[in-house]
Amino acid sequence: MKKAGKLPFYGSVPVILAQTKNPTMLRLLLLTLISATILIHCTPKKSPIALTDLRTEHLVEPLGLDTEHPRFSWRIATGDQPVKHQQEFHMYVDVDSVAVAQGKGDLWEKHSASDSMLLTYDGKPLQAHTKYYWGVQITADDGRQSDITVSSFETGLMATSDWKGTWITDVEDMDLKPAPYFRKEFAPEKKVVKARAYITAAGLYELYLNGQKVDDHWLNPIYTRFDRRNLYVTHDVTPFFQEGEVAIGVLLGNGWYNHQSTAVWNFHEAGWRNRPRFLMDLKVWYADGTTEVLGTDDTWKTALGPVVFNSIYTAEHYDARLELPGWNTAGFDDSQWKNALVTKAPSEQITAQSLPAITGKKLPFASMDKRSDQRYIFDLGRNISGVTELALKGEKGTEIRVTHAEQLDSLGNLDLSNIIVHYRPKDSLDPFQTDIYTLKGGGEEMFRPRFNYKGFQYVEVESSKPIDLSLEDITAHFIHSDVKPIGKIHTSNETINKIWEATNASYLSNLVGYPTDCPQREKNGWTGDAHINIETGLYNFDALGVYEKWMDDHRDEQQENGVLPSIIPTWGGWGYDWGNGPDWTSTIAIIPWELYQFYGDDRALYEMYGPLKKYVDHITSLSYEGGLTDWGLGDWVPVKSVTPKEFTSSIYYYVDATILAKTAQHFGKEEDYKTYATLAENIKNAINTKYLNPETGLYGSGFQTELSAPLYWGIVPDSLKQKVADQLAKEVKKTNHIDVGLLGTKTILGALSQNGHADLAFVLASQETYPSWGWWIKNGATTLYENWDIDASSDLSRNHIMFGAISPWFYKGIGGILPNEDSPGFKDFTLKPNFVEGLTNFEAEFQSRYGLIASQWERKGEQLAYSCTIPPNSTATVVLHGKHISMNGESMEPTQEGAYEIPLTAGDYTFLITE
Ligand code: BGC
Numbered sequence: 071m072k073k074a075g076k077l078p079f080y081g082s083v084p085v086i087l088a089q090t091k092n093p094t095m096l097r098l099l100l101l102t103l104i105s106a107t108i109l110i111h112c113t114p115k116k117s118p119i120a121l122t123d124l125r126t127e128h129l130v131e132p133l134g135l136d137t138e139h140p141r142f143s144w145r146i147a148t149g150d151q152p153v154k155h156q157q158e159f160h161m162y163v164d165v166d167s168v169a170v171a172q173g174k175g176d177l178w179e180k181h182s183a184s185d186s187m188l189l190t191y192d193g194k195p196l197q198a199h200t201k202y203y204w205g206v207q208i209t210a211d212d213g214r215q216s217d218i219t220v221s222s223f224e225t226g227l228m229a230t231s232d233w234k235g236t237w238i239t240d241v242e243d244m245d246l247k248p249a250p251y252f253r254k255e256f257a258p259e260k261k262v263v264k265a266r267a268y269i270t271a272a273g274l275y276e277l278y279l280n281g282q283k284v285d286d287h288w289l290n291p292i293y294t295r296f297d298r299r300n301l302y303v304t305h306d307v308t309p310f311f312q313e314g315e316v317a318i319g320v321l322l323g324n325g326w327y328n329h330q331s332t333a334v335w336n337f338h339e340a341g342w343r344n345r346p347r348f349l350m351d352l353k354v355w356y357a358d359g360t361t362e363v364l365g366t367d368d369t370w371k372t373a374l375g376p377v378v379f380n381s382i383y384t385a386e387h388y389d390a391r392l393e394l395p396g397w398n399t400a401g402f403d404d405s406q407w408k409n410a411l412v413t414k415a416p417s418e419q420i421t422a423q424s425l426p427a428i429t430g431k432k433l434p435f436a437s438m439d440k441r442s443d444q445r446y447i448f449d450l451g452r453n454i455s456g457v458t459e460l461a462l463k464g465e466k467g468t469e470i471r472v473t474h475a476e477q478l479d480s481l482g483n484l485d486l487s488n489i490i491v492h493y494r495p496k497d498s499l500d501p502f503q504t505d506i507y508t509l510k511g512g513g514e515e516m517f518r519p520r521f522n523y524k525g526f527q528y529v530e531v532e533s534s535k536p537i538d539l540s541l542e543d544i545t546a547h548f549i550h551s552d553v554k555p556i557g558k559i560h561t562s563n564e565t566i567n568k569i570w571e572a573t574n575a576s577y578l579s580n581l582v583g584y585p586t587d588c589p590q591r592e593k594n595g596w597t598g599d600a601h602i603n604i605e606t607g608l609y610n611f612d613a614l615g616v617y618e619k620w621m622d623d624h625r626d627e628q629q630e631n632g633v634l635p636s637i638i639p640t641w642g643g644w645g646y647d648w649g650n651g652p653d654w655t656s657t658i659a660i661i662p663w664e665l666y667q668f669y670g671d672d673r674a675l676y677e678m679y680g681p682l683k684k685y686v687d688h689i690t691s692l693s694y695e696g697g698l699t700d701w702g703l704g705d706w707v708p709v710k711s712v713t714p715k716e717f718t719s720s721i722y723y724y725v726d727a728t729i730l731a732k733t734a735q736h737f738g739k740e741e742d743y744k745t746y747a748t749l750a751e752n753i754k755n756a757i758n759t760k761y762l763n764p765e766t767g768l769y770g771s772g773f774q775t776e777l778s779a780p781l782y783w784g785i786v787p788d789s790l791k792q793k794v795a796d797q798l799a800k801e802v803k804k805t806n807h808i809d810v811g812l813l814g815t816k817t818i819l820g821a822l823s824q825n826g827h828a829d830l831a832f833v834l835a836s837q838e839t840y841p842s843w844g845w846w847i848k849n850g851a852t853t854l855y856e857n858w859d860i861d862a863s864s865d866l867s868r869n870h871i872m873f874g875a876i877s878p879w880f881y882k883g884i885g886g887i888l889p890n891e892d893s894p895g896f897k898d899f900t901l902k903p904n905f906v907e908g909l910t911n912f913e914a915e916f917q918s919r920y921g922l923i924a925s926q927w928e929r930k931g932e933q934l935a936y937s938c939t940i941p942p943n944s945t946a947t948v949v950l951h952g953k954h955i956s957m958n959g960e961s962m963e964p965t966q967e968g969a970y971e972i973p974l975t976a977g978d979y980t981f982l983i984t985e
Contacts, residue, residue, distance in 0.1 A: 119214050120147040121206060124221035127424050128614050128669070134226030134268065134304025136422040138196060141671065143188040144206055144219070146942035148921050152976035153942040155211040156185045162218070163193050163204045170205040170220050177202070185943055187919065188671060188895070198228040199266070199353060199361075226268055226304045227351070230420045233268075235365025238410040239347035240372040244328050246345070247387075249377035249521070252320040252410060254370045255400055256352065258362070262311035264355040270302035272416040273346030274323035274382075274521045278398035279310035281317070287427040288549050289382075289523070292583035292619065293326050295639040296416045297342040298626035301423035301619075302349075311354065318364075319398025322346040323380045323521025326639070327416070331381040331500055334492045335594065340641030347413055349420070371407035373397075377520070383593065384493075384500050386519035390510035391466065421622075425615030426554075428583055430456060430547035435529075438544075439482065443536035447482065448544050452852035453527040453869050455579035455589030456549040458505075459518035462537065466511030469534040474503040474526035476590065476868040484530045488866035489590040503590065523549045525579065525590030525869045527852075550578040553611040556917040559880045562910040565844045566836055566880070572847065573877040576854040577606055580871040581613065584620050584639070588856065588867040594637040595620070598654035598706065602816045603871050604661050605878035608668040609887075609916055617661050621674050624658055628681050632688035634658060636703075651702025652689055652722035653715075653813060658682050659729040669919055670895020675733050683742070686730050689723050690749065697749070697756035699723050707865050707872070708811030709841045709858050711773040717761055718813050721779050724753040728784075732891075754785050762786075767793030772801055775814030781825060782817035795825030802827075807841055808834050808858075816875045823883035828904035831883055835876055836908060843876055885914030885925040886949070895919050901938050902949040903927055905985070920944040934983040940976050948972045952983040 123145040126132055142161065146153045159182055162175030169176065178193020196202065202225070205218040227233060240250040267284065269277055270291055277284045284305045291301040310316055324330060328346055329337035352364040375394045379387035396402045436451030448458075453476055462470060475484040490502050503524045507517045529546075531539060559570040580586045585600035585607075586593050600620075607613045623639050634655040635645030659682050662674035693699045702719035705712065727750040734742035757780070761769045767790055770776040777798035780786045786794050798821060802808075810818050822831035838844035841858035849860055856870035881887045886902035893899075896918035903912075903925055911928040921941025928935050940946045950970045955962045957972065958980055965971045 116212065116214050117149045117151050119149065119153055119208065119210060119216040121145065121208065121216050121219040122147045124206070124219060126204070126221065126223035128612075128671075129424065131222050132424060133224045133266070133306060134302070134422050135223055135424055136226055136228050137424070138228070140191050140223060141188060141673065142191065142204055142206070143919065145187065145919065145921055146208065146216075148942055148976070153210040153214070154975040156187065156208045156943045157211045158183045158209045159186075160207045160218075161189065161204065163191065163202060165200060165202060167203040167220060167222070170203040171218055173205070173207070173218055175205075187943065188669075196225055196228070198225055198232050200225050224304075226266075226302065226422050227420070230418065233349060233351055233365070233420070234363045235349050235351050236367055236412045237347050237349045237415050238366045238368065238370055239345050239413045241408060241411050242345055242374075244343060244345045245330065247330065247379040248374040249324070249380055250322050250346065250372050251375045251394065251397055252322070252348075252370050252372045253397060253402065253404055253407070254318045254364070255315055256318060256364050257315045258311060258354055258356070260360070261357040262308070262354045263357050265307045265311045265352065267305040267307045267350060267352050268302050269305070269320075269348060269350040270300045270420050271322060271346060271348035272296045272300060272342070272344070273327040273348075274325040275348055276321045276323075276520055277305065277350075278319035278321075279307055279316055281319075281396070281399040282310070284310070285427075286429060288430055289325070289428045289521070289583065291423055292425065292428065293639060294623060295342075295626045296327050298417050299419045299421060299622065300415070300417050302420050303423045307352070315400045317398055317400040317402065318352065320348060320350070321375075321377065321520070322348060323377070323382075325382050325521060329381070329383065331383045332494045332496055333383060334494060335592075335637070335641075335644045337383070337641050339643075341643075342416060342641065344416070347416065349415070366410070368409050368412050370410040371404040372410045373404070373407040379500070380519070380521040381500065382522055384502055384522070385505045385524070386522045387506040388517060388519070389508040390515055390517075391508060393510060425619045426552045426613075428549060429552040430549045433546040433548055435541055435544050435546065438539070438541045440539075443538070444533050446531045446539050447478075447484065448529045448531070448541070450527050450529070450546050452575065453525070453579070454546060454548040454575070455525050455582060455869070456523055456547045457519050458529050459516065459545045459547060460507070460531065461543040462507070462509060462515045462517060463513070464509045464511065464533065464537045465535055466509060468509040468511075468537065470507040470509065470517075470537070471501070471530075471532045472505040472507065473501070473530045473532070474524040475528045475530070476526060478528055484528055488868065489525065489588075491864070492591055518547070523582065523589065525588060525867070548578070549582060551581045551583055551613070551616050553578075553581065553613040553616065555610060556612050557610040557881065558913070558915040559877075559885075560913045561884075562912070563836055563908065565838055565847050568847045569835075569843045570877055570880060572851055572853050573606060573874045574610055575852055576869055576871045576874060577603065577610065579853060579869050581607070581616060584616065584623065585871070587872065588870050590869065591867050595623070595639060596637055596654070597634070597650070597657040598636070598703065598812060599870070599872045601657045601660040602812060603874045604664045606871070606874040608664060609878050609881045614665055614669055614671070617665055618674050621662060621678055624678070625681055628684070632681070632684035634685065649703050651719050652699065652726055653702035653704065653719050655685070656722045656726050658685050659726040663729045663733070667889045667891065667894050668896070670897060672736065676737065679733055679737065682726065682730050682733070686726050686746065686749070689726070693723065695756055695760065697723070697753035698760065705775045705811035705813045707857055708775070708814070709807075709809045711771070711775070711809050713773050713775040713779075713811075713814070714770060717757070717770060717776060718779060720753060720757050721783050721785060724750055724757065724785060725783055727753055757785055758787065762790070764790060767797045769794070772797060774798065774801055774809045774818055775811065777801060778810070778814060778817040778821035781821035791825060795821065795827060798822065799827045799830055802830055802834065806833055807837060807839070809841075812872050815873045819876065819879040819883055823879070823904055828883060829907045831879070832906035832908055835879065843873070881914050881916060884909070884912055887914060887916055887923055887925050896923060896944060898945045899923070900949060901925050901946050903936060905929075905934055918944070932984065934985060936981040936983060937979065938974075939978050940974050942976045944976065946974050948974055948979070948981070950981060950983060952985050954984040956982045
């Protein structure tokens with residue numbers, strides 16, 4: 071007989087009913103049945119949970135990792151019933167994707183009753199050249215469970231000793247200008263199922279297989295201090311191995327390694343400087359399970375070609391008459407080429423380039439001004455970092471000069487005077503921001519430089535013989551790190567919208583593998599500009615990888631005594647003696663801390679802990695009067711009032727000591743925590759003793775930076791905060807304009823809006839007369855400038871990120887989206903919008919690691935409609951003020967008179983506020 075399965079409870083009720091004689095028991099059973107039926111019919115069906123955005127090392131399915139402990143992260147998709155709380159997760163790691171999908175992980179399994187969506191691999195050791203799969207499944211507190219969702223990553227070479235190839239170069243001197251070409255053919259013996267090219271260069275490279283460039287990236291590998299670290303890139307080159315022989319071509323550029331142009335930073339004297347070189351392992355996996363590696367060696371052939379000069383700083387010269395047709399395809403006759411030279415490695419460390427690549431976005435030009443049949447001026451309509459591409463037709467030997475500038479003079483000619491000031495050319499052969507192309511003749515020719523980029527809006531094309539050009543013949547490529555946009559601001563004020571756009575344009579123009587100050591005059595990794603704008607970056611772009619790599623550069627550059635140079639990377643001399651006080655090089659503290667705040671990821675904080683301690687101890691060794699220092703540059707390019715350097719540098723010393731103390735606490739280093747918390751307190755007291763007048767609530771002379779910096783950075787005693795803020799408001803109201811420099815732009819708007827003066831902050835932010843961000847916009851700016859005064863005689867770059875701290879203020883000061891320090895990564899956060907006068911509506915969106923955070927408001931007659939979105943598995947407290955407030959149609963009780971603090975879980979909420 072078939073054994074009856076156990077009946078579920080409801081299924082057994084009719085059986086019990088039929089057997090029951092007792093009327094009370096009968097009634098009870100009936101009641102149970104009815105309520106159970108109601109429950110079944112009334113409980114809404116729960117929607118399934120989906121996991122999205124699975125990342126390894128914050129990258130999507132990356133190739134060529136070399137970390138032993140990669141980080142995994144995921145997000146919960148926002149459905150119609152967003153997950154309020156992830157109760158637990160299961161993680162499986164294996165080389166077999168099917169096993170992972172079935173919940174098996176031979177390398178690692180982790181089951182944790184945790185709401186974290188970021189964890190670090192801690193399983194069996196990872197092997198080089200291996201593809202791994204990981205699957206994650208979560209359970210929500212309402213019992214719903216996701217499927218096991220699978221992602222992957224692949225390791226590259228795990229150690230420098232894993233390389234089979236050797237570094238090679240050609241036999242030329244580093245002063246020789248033409249770029250070296252290299253080639254080699256490879257005939258795989260069997261059917262290839264997978265192929266990877268692992269390549270590093272000192273300088274820059276372009277890799278071709280069978281005549282095709284293997285990627286659409288620019289300027290690889292990303293700049294590092296070449297004598298300390300070289301980055302290798304992994305390319306999936308499987309598609310090139312479809313049949314027969316494969317020809318490999320490598321073209322090397324100078325980059326920052328062999329800087330031939332001369333400017334004030336003396337990069338041409340860099341200790342590492344040399345002829346460019348590279349190292350490559352091309353590994354193939356055969357169908358029969360065997361593998362083969364083709365490494366670089368002296369059997370590679372090399373020759374010079376049409377790239378007759380290239381400088382990352384100035385431009386590129388190309389003589390098409392010297393082209394080597396077919397040089398990177400199979401069967402090319404290289405009998406006249408020389409053998410490559412095996413050479414020493416530039417550094418002892420080769421690590422994986424695990425960050426967003428540098429890519430280019432094509433942009434059409436807006437207008438053309440034909441001055442003659444030998445001179446054309448093009449206007450892109452906006453300022454960018456990048457290059458131009460030209461389609462040209464003309465007689466053989468015609469020389470084309472393509473000059474790039476940010477501005478025109480009064481006659482409409484290109485004017486480079488604002489960006490050429492630090493250039494020290496030795497001769498006229500290397501004109502600034504000017505590509506030189508020599509035509510080969512005989513048809514349409516395409517030119518775009520490979521190993522250089524510029525900052526520009528205007529392009530002049532001048533030719534030695536008449537040529538015919540139209541607007542369609544020229545295209546720009548906006549070149550920058552390919553960081554995904556994750557933030558959006560839109561308001562009823564067009565100037566504010568344009569300031570936000572211009573800030574993004576300057577941010578991206580200054581993120582070409584590392585943060586720079588400007589894309590034309592310098593291209594230097596100025597530290598101060600970068601930490602002032604770390605939130606500018608992180609509210610708007612998914613840029614963690616770029617900064618983590620830059621922190622590696624910081625470690626590579628730090629001296630034994632803790633000192634860092636003011637520009638990073640530097641060549642080993644410049645910047646250690648100038649510009650590198652705590653107001654600039656606090657990058658070492660502020661950037662890891664903000665990465666932790668925005669991503670909830672403490673990797674950089676952990677790695678920078680030792681270096682930061684050294685750095686703070688060094689400032690302490692220089693400090694005096696119980697915690698002051700005057701090591702620094704001060705409030706750079708101020709409008710008018712000059713805040714004492716000692717004041718701002720001591721504040722950054724305090725910021726560093728505070729971050730160090732909090733980091734020590736986070737990692738359980740109690741002794742350090744006590745030491746540095748006490749140090750921070752002492753610095754604060756020293757600043758207040760010397761600068762604060764408790765009677766008046768003024769610091770120093772009461773300048774805007776002097777009052778806003780201590781408010782913003784938490785120096786002001788609580789009891790005096792409002793007094794100081796009111797003094798600041800009074801000072802600002804004298805002119806209703808900003809009077810700050812670089813350091814003050816970080817603090818002025820927040821110090822006002824956090825202390826009851828949001829409307830006044832908005833007046834400054836939206837101001838359209840000098841000095842203001844809006845003044846630039848009114849004068850046609852599409853990027854941020856270096857100087858408030860457009861007609862100043864120095865510091866006049868038109869694409870500086872320096873004054874970009876207004877952008878995060880839109881998110882924080884108007885949208886009120888604020889991370890919670892105790893629950894980083896926006897696991898928990900605050901929404902404290904300011905409904906500023908002068909705006910009728912405002913929208914801020916920010917894709918946090920947990921999902922979309924939105925904060926939007928609109929005036930509706932007498933009322934204000936505020937709506938917000940809290941992503942899955944996170945919480946927020948909404949802080950609002952008003953006479954009466956309703957949430958999703960329901961009237962709310964104030965926490966205190968007129969003030970509401972409303973804790974929220976994942977979901978969308980709408981508030982109606984009567985002010
Ligand atoms: C740069 C600035 C930088 C400053 C520091 C300038 O030349 O362009 O952005 O922070 O120097 O001195």
